[in-house]
Amino acid sequence: MTYGDWALLQDRRGRVYLFRLQPGGIFNYHRGSIRHEAIIQAGAGRFIATPQGERFSIHRPTLEDYVLQMPREATPTYPKDAATICFLLDLAPGMRVLEAGAGSGGLTLYLARAVGPTGQVWSYESRLRHLERARRNLGEYEDWGNVTFVQGDLAQAELPPSSFDGVALDLMEPWSVLHSIVPALKIDRFLVCYLPNLTQVVTLLEQIKTLQLPFLHERTLEVQHREWDIRPPIAHPKFQQVGHTAFLVQLRRIEHTQQNTLLEVR
Missing domain, CATH: 3.40.50.150 (Vaccinia Virus protein VP39)
Known part of the structure:
Protein backbone atom coordinates (compact mmCIF):
# COMPACT_ATOMS: atom_id res chain seq x y z
CA MET A 1 0.00 0.00 0.00
CA THR A 2 1.17 3.52 -0.74
CA TYR A 3 -0.08 7.08 -0.78
CA GLY A 4 -2.93 7.53 -3.23
CA ASP A 5 -4.29 4.03 -2.65
CA TRP A 6 -7.68 3.36 -1.13
CA ALA A 7 -7.60 1.78 2.33
CA LEU A 8 -10.35 0.10 4.29
CA LEU A 9 -10.23 -0.30 8.05
CA GLN A 10 -12.58 -2.69 9.82
CA ASP A 11 -13.26 -2.47 13.55
CA ARG A 12 -14.06 -5.29 15.95
CA ARG A 13 -17.80 -4.93 15.24
CA GLY A 14 -17.35 -5.30 11.50
CA ARG A 15 -17.91 -1.62 10.68
CA VAL A 16 -15.80 -0.42 7.77
CA TYR A 17 -14.15 2.91 6.99
CA LEU A 18 -13.01 3.72 3.45
CA PHE A 19 -10.56 6.50 2.63
CA ARG A 20 -7.63 7.35 0.40
CA LEU A 21 -4.13 7.33 1.92
CA GLN A 22 -2.49 10.77 1.88
CA PRO A 23 0.85 12.18 3.07
CA GLY A 24 0.28 13.61 6.53
CA GLY A 25 -3.23 12.12 6.61
CA ILE A 26 -4.90 10.96 9.82
CA PHE A 27 -7.78 8.53 10.33
CA ASN A 28 -9.84 9.91 13.22
CA TYR A 29 -11.94 7.64 15.41
CA HIS A 30 -13.87 8.39 18.58
CA ARG A 31 -11.30 6.33 20.47
CA GLY A 32 -8.11 7.75 19.06
CA SER A 33 -6.54 8.33 15.67
CA ILE A 34 -4.12 6.56 13.34
CA ARG A 35 -1.65 8.18 10.96
CA HIS A 36 -1.87 7.11 7.33
CA GLU A 37 1.89 6.59 7.41
CA ALA A 38 1.43 3.95 10.12
CA ILE A 39 -1.24 2.18 8.05
CA ILE A 40 1.15 1.97 5.08
CA GLN A 41 3.93 0.68 7.30
CA ALA A 42 1.65 -2.01 8.75
CA GLY A 43 0.28 -3.07 5.36
CA ALA A 44 -2.85 -4.80 4.11
CA GLY A 45 -3.96 -7.96 5.87
CA ARG A 46 -2.51 -6.87 9.19
CA PHE A 47 -3.78 -5.14 12.33
CA ILE A 48 -3.25 -1.69 13.75
CA ALA A 49 -4.50 0.01 16.90
CA THR A 50 -5.11 3.52 18.17
CA PRO A 51 -3.15 4.72 21.23
CA GLN A 52 -6.31 3.95 23.23
CA GLY A 53 -6.18 0.29 22.14
CA GLU A 54 -8.98 0.27 19.54
CA ARG A 55 -7.94 -2.42 17.05
CA PHE A 56 -8.57 -2.43 13.28
CA SER A 57 -7.76 -4.79 10.46
CA ILE A 58 -6.31 -3.18 7.30
CA HIS A 59 -7.52 -4.10 3.82
CA ARG A 60 -7.45 -3.07 0.20
CA PRO A 61 -11.13 -2.42 -0.59
CA THR A 62 -12.87 -4.79 -2.97
CA LEU A 63 -15.07 -3.47 -5.75
CA GLU A 64 -18.06 -4.34 -3.57
Missing part, protein backbone atom coordinates in the same frame (compact mmCIF):
# COMPACT_ATOMS: atom_id res chain seq x y z
CA ASP A 65 -16.63 -2.30 -0.69
CA TYR A 66 -16.08 0.69 -2.93
CA VAL A 67 -19.51 0.64 -4.60
CA LEU A 68 -21.28 0.45 -1.24
CA GLN A 69 -19.23 3.31 0.25
CA MET A 70 -18.61 5.62 -2.73
CA PRO A 71 -20.28 9.06 -3.09
CA ARG A 72 -23.57 8.89 -4.95
CA GLU A 73 -26.10 11.04 -6.77
CA ALA A 74 -28.52 8.14 -7.06
CA THR A 75 -28.93 4.78 -5.35
CA PRO A 76 -26.30 2.54 -6.96
CA THR A 77 -27.00 -0.86 -8.38
CA TYR A 78 -26.23 -3.17 -5.46
CA PRO A 79 -23.16 -5.36 -6.01
CA LYS A 80 -25.28 -8.53 -5.77
CA ASP A 81 -27.36 -7.28 -8.72
CA ALA A 82 -24.44 -5.82 -10.68
CA ALA A 83 -22.50 -9.08 -10.51
CA THR A 84 -25.58 -11.04 -11.58
CA ILE A 85 -26.19 -8.68 -14.51
CA CYS A 86 -22.65 -9.40 -15.75
CA PHE A 87 -23.43 -13.11 -15.41
CA LEU A 88 -26.75 -12.81 -17.27
CA LEU A 89 -25.08 -10.84 -20.07
CA ASP A 90 -22.46 -13.60 -20.33
CA LEU A 91 -19.68 -11.02 -20.55
CA ALA A 92 -16.05 -11.84 -21.20
CA PRO A 93 -12.85 -9.80 -21.73
CA GLY A 94 -12.80 -7.97 -25.05
CA MET A 95 -16.57 -7.63 -25.43
CA ARG A 96 -18.45 -4.39 -26.05
CA VAL A 97 -21.41 -3.61 -23.78
CA LEU A 98 -23.95 -0.79 -23.74
CA GLU A 99 -25.37 0.69 -20.52
CA ALA A 100 -28.12 3.26 -20.05
CA GLY A 101 -28.78 4.92 -16.71
CA ALA A 102 -25.24 5.31 -15.32
CA GLY A 103 -26.53 6.71 -12.02
CA SER A 104 -23.58 6.79 -9.63
CA GLY A 105 -21.49 4.37 -11.70
CA GLY A 106 -21.85 1.20 -9.63
CA LEU A 107 -22.93 -1.02 -12.51
CA THR A 108 -20.50 0.77 -14.84
CA LEU A 109 -17.59 -0.36 -12.66
CA TYR A 110 -18.72 -3.99 -12.74
CA LEU A 111 -19.26 -3.92 -16.52
CA ALA A 112 -15.86 -2.31 -17.10
CA ARG A 113 -14.10 -4.93 -15.02
CA ALA A 114 -16.00 -7.77 -16.73
CA VAL A 115 -14.99 -6.76 -20.28
CA GLY A 116 -11.46 -5.80 -19.23
CA PRO A 117 -9.03 -3.29 -20.75
CA THR A 118 -9.52 -4.76 -24.24
CA GLY A 119 -13.30 -4.39 -24.07
CA GLN A 120 -15.54 -1.35 -24.23
CA VAL A 121 -18.43 0.07 -22.20
CA TRP A 122 -20.68 2.75 -23.66
CA SER A 123 -22.59 4.40 -20.83
CA TYR A 124 -25.55 6.69 -21.61
CA GLU A 125 -26.89 9.07 -18.96
CA SER A 126 -29.29 11.94 -19.62
CA ARG A 127 -28.58 13.80 -16.36
CA LEU A 128 -25.26 15.64 -16.38
CA ARG A 129 -24.87 15.59 -12.58
CA HIS A 130 -25.26 11.82 -12.49
CA LEU A 131 -22.92 11.34 -15.44
CA GLU A 132 -20.19 13.43 -13.80
CA ARG A 133 -20.57 11.52 -10.53
CA ALA A 134 -20.31 8.18 -12.36
CA ARG A 135 -17.22 9.39 -14.21
CA ARG A 136 -15.56 10.53 -10.97
CA ASN A 137 -16.39 7.31 -9.13
CA LEU A 138 -14.92 5.27 -11.96
CA GLY A 139 -11.77 7.34 -12.21
CA GLU A 140 -11.16 7.44 -8.47
CA TYR A 141 -11.37 3.68 -8.00
CA GLU A 142 -9.80 2.03 -11.02
CA ASP A 143 -10.00 3.50 -14.51
CA TRP A 144 -9.31 0.79 -17.08
CA GLY A 145 -9.64 3.29 -19.95
CA ASN A 146 -12.48 1.28 -21.48
CA VAL A 147 -15.55 3.40 -20.64
CA THR A 148 -17.08 6.06 -22.88
CA PHE A 149 -19.67 8.24 -21.14
CA VAL A 150 -22.34 9.85 -23.32
CA GLN A 151 -24.78 12.45 -22.07
CA GLY A 152 -28.00 11.92 -23.94
CA ASP A 153 -31.22 9.99 -24.37
CA LEU A 154 -30.63 6.47 -25.64
CA ALA A 155 -34.00 6.62 -27.42
CA GLN A 156 -32.50 9.27 -29.72
CA ALA A 157 -29.12 7.60 -30.18
CA GLU A 158 -27.84 6.33 -33.49
CA LEU A 159 -25.91 3.21 -32.54
CA PRO A 160 -23.64 1.18 -34.82
CA PRO A 161 -25.49 -1.92 -36.09
CA SER A 162 -24.65 -5.31 -34.59
CA SER A 163 -21.95 -3.72 -32.44
CA PHE A 164 -22.79 -4.74 -28.86
CA ASP A 165 -22.36 -8.09 -27.13
CA GLY A 166 -24.72 -7.06 -24.32
CA VAL A 167 -27.00 -4.27 -23.12
CA ALA A 168 -27.87 -3.33 -19.53
CA LEU A 169 -30.74 -0.89 -18.87
CA ASP A 170 -31.42 0.79 -15.53
CA LEU A 171 -34.32 2.95 -16.72
CA MET A 172 -37.84 3.51 -15.43
CA GLU A 173 -39.31 2.83 -18.90
CA PRO A 174 -36.83 0.63 -20.78
CA TRP A 175 -39.39 -0.16 -23.47
CA SER A 176 -39.03 3.43 -24.72
CA VAL A 177 -35.48 2.75 -25.96
CA LEU A 178 -35.86 -0.77 -27.34
CA HIS A 179 -36.22 0.45 -30.93
CA SER A 180 -32.69 1.91 -30.70
CA ILE A 181 -31.24 -1.23 -29.16
CA VAL A 182 -32.59 -3.89 -31.53
CA PRO A 183 -30.30 -3.10 -34.50
CA ALA A 184 -27.26 -2.53 -32.26
CA LEU A 185 -27.40 -5.76 -30.23
CA LYS A 186 -25.86 -8.80 -31.86
CA ILE A 187 -28.19 -11.70 -32.62
CA ASP A 188 -28.28 -14.35 -29.87
CA ARG A 189 -26.85 -11.93 -27.30
CA PHE A 190 -28.55 -10.56 -24.19
CA LEU A 191 -30.33 -7.51 -22.87
CA VAL A 192 -30.88 -7.23 -19.10
CA CYS A 193 -33.28 -4.73 -17.55
CA TYR A 194 -33.04 -3.64 -13.91
CA LEU A 195 -36.57 -2.88 -12.70
CA PRO A 196 -37.60 -2.07 -9.10
CA ASN A 197 -41.22 -3.24 -9.31
CA LEU A 198 -43.14 -6.05 -10.95
CA THR A 199 -45.53 -3.73 -12.77
CA GLN A 200 -42.57 -2.50 -14.84
CA VAL A 201 -41.64 -6.08 -15.67
CA VAL A 202 -45.16 -6.88 -16.90
CA THR A 203 -45.32 -3.68 -18.94
CA LEU A 204 -41.94 -4.40 -20.52
CA LEU A 205 -42.97 -7.87 -21.65
CA GLU A 206 -46.33 -6.62 -22.91
CA GLN A 207 -44.61 -3.91 -24.94
CA ILE A 208 -42.20 -6.41 -26.49
CA LYS A 209 -45.11 -8.52 -27.61
CA THR A 210 -47.23 -5.59 -28.79
CA LEU A 211 -44.38 -4.05 -30.77
CA GLN A 212 -43.34 -7.49 -32.07
CA LEU A 213 -39.72 -6.98 -31.09
CA PRO A 214 -37.21 -9.81 -31.68
CA PHE A 215 -36.56 -10.79 -28.08
CA LEU A 216 -37.05 -14.02 -26.21
CA HIS A 217 -37.85 -13.67 -22.52
CA GLU A 218 -35.31 -15.98 -20.93
CA ARG A 219 -36.08 -15.32 -17.26
CA THR A 220 -37.00 -12.81 -14.59
CA LEU A 221 -35.35 -13.10 -11.20
CA GLU A 222 -34.44 -11.22 -8.06
CA VAL A 223 -31.19 -11.73 -6.19
CA GLN A 224 -31.51 -12.36 -2.48
CA HIS A 225 -28.57 -12.70 -0.09
CA ARG A 226 -29.11 -13.96 3.43
CA GLU A 227 -26.11 -13.29 5.62
CA TRP A 228 -25.54 -15.11 8.89
CA ASP A 229 -24.04 -14.02 12.17
CA ILE A 230 -21.94 -16.96 13.36
CA ARG A 231 -20.27 -16.77 16.75
CA PRO A 232 -19.94 -20.37 17.96
CA PRO A 233 -21.89 -21.86 19.55
CA ILE A 234 -24.48 -19.25 18.45
CA ALA A 235 -25.56 -18.84 14.81
CA HIS A 236 -28.52 -16.93 13.39
CA PRO A 237 -29.37 -14.78 10.34
CA LYS A 238 -28.18 -11.19 10.65
CA PHE A 239 -30.89 -8.91 11.92
CA GLN A 240 -30.21 -6.31 9.21
CA GLN A 241 -30.56 -7.74 5.72
CA VAL A 242 -30.72 -6.20 2.25
CA GLY A 243 -34.11 -7.35 0.98
CA HIS A 244 -35.67 -6.72 -2.40
CA THR A 245 -33.74 -4.31 -4.61
CA ALA A 246 -34.92 -5.03 -8.15
CA PHE A 247 -36.10 -7.58 -10.67
CA LEU A 248 -33.63 -8.54 -13.40
CA VAL A 249 -35.23 -9.36 -16.75
CA GLN A 250 -33.02 -11.29 -19.18
CA LEU A 251 -33.96 -11.03 -22.86
CA ARG A 252 -32.25 -12.72 -25.80
CA ARG A 253 -32.01 -11.02 -29.20
CA ILE A 254 -33.14 -13.28 -32.05
CA GLU A 255 -33.38 -12.86 -35.78
CA HIS A 256 -36.43 -10.88 -36.87
CA THR A 257 -38.52 -12.76 -39.45
CA GLN A 258 -42.18 -12.85 -40.36
CA GLN A 259 -42.50 -16.32 -38.83
CA ASN A 260 -41.28 -15.45 -35.34
CA THR A 261 -42.61 -11.96 -34.62
CA LEU A 262 -45.68 -13.09 -32.66
CA LEU A 263 -44.13 -15.35 -30.04
CA GLU A 264 -41.11 -13.47 -28.77
CA VAL A 265 -42.06 -13.62 -25.08
CA ARG A 266 -42.14 -17.07 -23.56
